[in-house]
Amino acid sequence: MNEHVSTRHFETLAIHAGQEPDAATGAVVPPIHQVSTFKQDGVGGLRGGYEYSRSANPTRTALEENLAALEGGRRGLAFASGLAAEDCLLRTLLRPGDHLVIPDDAYGGTFRLIAKVVEKWGVEWSVANTSDPASVREALRPQTKVIWVETPSNPLLGITDIALIADIARGAGARLVVDNTFASPYLQQPLALGADVVVHSTTKYMGGHSDVVGGALVTADEELGDELAFHQNAMGAIAGPFDSWLVLRGIKTLAVRMDRHSANAQRIVEALSAHPKVTQVYYPGLASHPGHETAAKQMRDFGGMVSFRVAGGEEEAVAVCDRTKVFTLGESLGGVESLIEHPGRMTHASVAGSALEVPADLVRLSVGIEAVDDLLEDLRQALG
Ligand SMILES: *Cc1c(COP(=O)(O)O)cnc(C)c1O
Numbered sequence: 001m002n003e004h005v006s007t008r009h010f011e012t013l014a015i016h017a018g019q020e021p022d023a024a025t026g027a028v029v030p031p032i033h034q035v036s037t038f039k040q041d042g043v044g045g046l047r048g049g050y051e052y053s054r055s056a057n058p059t060r061t062a063l064e065e066n067l068a069a070l071e072g073g074r075r076g077l078a079f080a081s082g083l084a085a086e087d088c089l090l091r092t093l094l095r096p097g098d099h100l101v102i103p104d105d106a107y108g109g110t111f112r113l114i115a116k117v118v119e120k121w122g123v124e125w126s127v128a129n130t131s132d133p134a135s136v137r138e139a140l141r142p143q144t145k146v147i148w149v150e151t152p153s154n155p156l157l158g159i160t161d162i163a164l165i166a167d168i169a170r171g172a173g174a175r176l177v178v179d180n181t182f183a184s185p186y187l188q189q190p191l192a193l194g195a196d197v198v199v200h201s202t203t204k205y206m207g208g209h210s211d212v213v214g215g216a217l218v219t220a221d222e223e224l225g226d227e228l229a230f231h232q233n234a235m236g237a238i239a240g241p242f243d244s245w246l247v248l249r250g251i252k253t254l255a256v257r258m259d260r261h262s263a264n265a266q267r268i269v270e271a272l273s274a275h276p277k278v279t280q281v282y283y284p285g286l287a288s289h290p291g292h293e294t295a296a297k298q299m300r301d302f303g304g305m306v307s308f309r310v311a312g313g314e315e316e317a318v319a320v321c322d323r324t325k326v327f328t329l330g331e332s333l334g335g336v337e338s339l340i341e342h343p344g345r346m347t348h349a350s351v352a353g354s355a356l357e358v359p360a361d362l363v364r365l366s367v368g369i370e371a372v373d374d375l376l377e378d379l380r381q382a383l384g
Contacts, residue, residue: 010070010186011255018065019248030062032245055233059241063248070185070251071198073218075225077232078244082181082201083109084237085215089197090114092231093146093175096122100146101139103130103160104355105153107179108348111356127355130160131291133168140172147172149195150179151188152295155307155343155364157282159291162298166194181205181334186258187300191220204334205304208250208257212243257336260369261304267372268365268379272308277316277383279361282307304367305333307343310383314360318342321363323382326374333366338375340365
């Protein structure tokens with residue numbers, strides 16, 4: 001890691017950590033090392049430790065060092081997708097007979113990976129409301145090895161007190177994993193609050209431009225970092241050089257984007273809260289949100305994700321999604337452009353009928369960084 005930059009502020013680290021100007025040419029941006037193998041100077045004579053790009057690639061190394069610096073960790077690892085990162089993490093931490101606790105509002109793909117794939121390998125799981133410490137304690141078993149937390153959560157923007165759950169995990173001899181995708185390290189630093197591993201879908205705010213799919217793991221535990229790196233290489237779902245480069249490029253503007261996402265979301269939340277066709281707004285920045293105080297304590301700002309319920313039920317919620325013109329109807333989130341979706345039929349269709357089912361009249365917004373007046377006008381016309 002770049003120890004000499006680690007005392008710098010977030011915005012500076014985002015632009016410089018892991019990214020010295022290229023030694024050969026002085027290029028200020030790390031080159032895309034689009035290559036599979038590296039010339040050895042005699043057998044075993046590796047230049048800079050590079051031998052084969054699944055094991056390590058200089059563009060990916062730049063991203064991995066950058067990720068570690070931004071989350072205040074010691075080891076960052078970049079994967080082909082958020083779910084590839086989660087798969088590597090789960091298979092590193094869990095063995096047959098082990099148990100993990102997952103949140104009742106987990107990302108649908110995380111739930112599917114655990115309930116439909118990992119479970120087949122003999123791992124047990126139970127669901128808890130992680131915003132309620134009593135619910136987490138109740139879900140613990142002697143074999144619990146992992147507590148999984150997503151805060152803010154998707155799509156209901158539930159807030160979990162990371163420091164509190166970290167205490168519970170420590171007491172139970174379990175590891176605390178925090179999916180920090182919705183907040184990004186600019187708004188929230190789970191490792192500093194006691195988490196063992198941070199997970200990201202870098203597809204979202206980190207990449208920030210809806211042009212790449214990627215994932216990341218960051219830990220401050222050197223030994224666990226080595227184990228994860230071993231599994232990353234052994235399992236092979238790495239981020240390619242060009243995808244690593246796109247995420248690195250996106251991260252340079254993360255701080256300014258998050259500030260604008262948060263400011264635009266705040267204005268939209270005010271408008272939705274006053275709208276007669278909106279029956280409920282989910283946003284941790286609202287003083288009425290049950291997790292507001294915790295969010296204010298552990299987050300720099302409240303981010304760009306907003307969900308709301310529409311009077312008139314599922315049909316009307318779907319109609320609102322169909323009527324927007326600036327908000328694009330689509331899955332995913334965290335890009336510069338505003339997106340709208342119906343979780344029940346789109347991102348969360350895979351949790352229908354489970355404890356994680358979402359309300360049918362729910363609409364989710366990923367508030368982009370366009371002019372907020374255009375976004376407000378678009379929602380006004382779509383709500384009718
Ligand atoms: C998108 C997402 C994931 C999965 O990441 P992919 O890059 O799509 O594989 C995990 N967690 C959260 C909160 C997400 O939004």
